[in-house]
Amino acid sequence: MIIRDAVVGDVEQMSAFLKELTASGKRKSPDDEAFVAAHYIDAPGKIRCSVADDEGSVLGFQSLQRAEDGNKWGVEPGWGVIGTHIRPSAARRGVGRALFAVSRKAAEVASITAIDATIAADNPEALAYYEAMGFRTYRTSSGLICKCFEIT
Numbered sequence: 001m002i003i004r005d006a007v008v009g010d011v012e013q014m015s016a017f018l019k020e021l022t023a024s025g026k027r028k029s030p031d032d033e034a035f036v037a038a039h040y041i042d043a044p045g046k047i048r049c050s051v052a053d054d055e056g057s058v059l060g061f062q063s064l065q066r067a068e069d070g071n072k073w074g075v076e077p078g079w080g081v082i083g084t085h086i087r088p089s090a091a092r093r094g095v096g097r098a099l100f101a102v103s104r105k106a107a108e109v110a111s112i113t114a115i116d117a118t119i120a121a122d123n124p125e126a127l128a129y130y131e132a133m134g135f136r137t138y139r140t141s142s143g144l145i146c147k148c149f150e151i152t
């Protein structure tokens, strides 16, 4: 498995496993190819979007974006905003951990000092994952738990 930049050619696979996550109730946002292209590959404020590639099979991806003024997440402008999506058949094999090592480095290079992860309160796997990566809860709101990773 290698971690590399996501490219347009990955969109079909990314969308396909986001649809699996939607079907299992683990995703609420859109999952179509146009959404993936616009919100991850060509996202405004994109710092890095990485995929885990196992001989052409995309096992997961992680998006890191800069929170702009008035951003939809209500995150402090200048912070990073992270999202992680692993193909269900590849879960708990270290893919998310490998992706975060690269995203963390990208945040440092971009002079980001803190990263927000906003997680549904009823998503114990994601809460455990971000906690294991060093994120800590800093605010909660209507079914959401926001965790912060400070880059020191």
Ligand SMILES: CC(C)(COP(=O)(O)OP(=O)(O)OC[C@H]1O[C@@H](n2cnc3c(N)ncnc32)[C@H](O)[C@@H]1OP(=O)(O)O)[C@@H](O)C(=O)NCCC(=O)NCCS
Pocket: 021, 026, 060, 083, 084, 085, 086, 087, 090, 091, 092, 093, 094, 095, 096, 097, 098, 117, 118, 119, 120, 123, 124, 125, 126, 127, 128, 129, 130, 132, 133
């Ligand atoms: C949550 C998610 C990102 C984790 O990614 P992953 O590749 O499975 O995680 P890793 O295998 O790298 O696990 C890293 C650590 O996170 C924790 N962790 C990950 N999945 C876990 C789970 N299901 N239960 C408990 N802890 C878990 C563990 O501490 C793990 O370390 P360990 O395996 O050495 O014990 C992935 O399962 C996923 O994409 N879920 C669906 C989409 C989603 O909820 N995304 C987050 C939305 S904000």
